[in-house]
Amino acid sequence: MDLKDRIIETSLTLFEQHGFHGVTVNQIVSESGTSKGGFYHHFQSKDELLFVIHDYFISYVLTKAKETIETNDHPTEKMQKIIKSFVKVFDIYKPHISVFYQESIYLKPQYVDAIKEKRQSYKAVLFDVIREGIEKREFRSELPVEITVMSILGMVNWSYKWYKKDGEKTIEEIADIYVDLILHSLLTEQTKKDARFKEYFLENHLTASKK
Structure with missing residues (x-):
């Protein structure tokens, strides 16, 4: 672990x-085993340190x-991958997120x-995916875009x-539940029947596991 990350990990605790x-x-400085010079080499102040914790x-x-938008064609597929990565952040950066919301x-x-x-940049990506999904008739047209994005x-x-690393469900399982909830709400009935997206729904996970 380099000095910058060591300072961040120490400050989180x-x-x-x-x-x-x-x-x-x-x-x-004392807890991370560095000097004031080492701290100020990476951070102008304690405020900037808190900002960097969020920025991570x-x-x-x-x-x-953004990677998902660039590498996938279907709005349904884009939304599934965006939700998965969004949920996983609560496992990867749990201490960062807890400290940020607290402080x-x-x-x-x-x-x-x-x-x-x-x-705002992240919201804009979601707005674009929802609009594209409606335009391509994969998502329900009656859903108001802004309320849908803010709900997600x-x-x-x-x-x-509420997420705990040692909880009953893994972060992967929780991500799959969110995908199922959100896509069941978003997709048209026709899109839900599309074989390309079958694996996104929990009922098909259960069916596959019984085979």
Whole structure:
């Protein structure tokens, strides 16, 4: 692990235990086994460190979403892959997400603006996929695009509150459940019958496992 990541990992543990204002740069430096020079080489301030913690997980989902758009043709397939990568972020970056939502009120305005910009980019990808799905008649045309996107974001984002790595369901199983719920709501009846998308639904997972 390089120094930057070591500082982030240490700060995550400290912020979870003591809160953002309960931790000093000196504590982070001491616990991570570095110097103040080492800290300030990577971060201008504790505020920037909190911003970078958020940037790790929003950059991950945004990169995955853009890759999906570029490498898949069907809106249904795009949505399935976007949901899967979105859900997985709560496993890969669970400490980052918990700390961010707990401490984000302390961010300075310039960092809040940068975060909003990336979140808007992610929303824009979802808007484009929903619109494309409606235009290609894979998604139900009566669904309002904005409410649909905000519903998906709200439902999946709330996972950070209850997801546990040692819980009953793995993150893969949880992702499959979200895919099933969202696609059952989004897809037209005709699209649901399309053999190319059969594997996205839980009933077909169960059927396959019994064979």
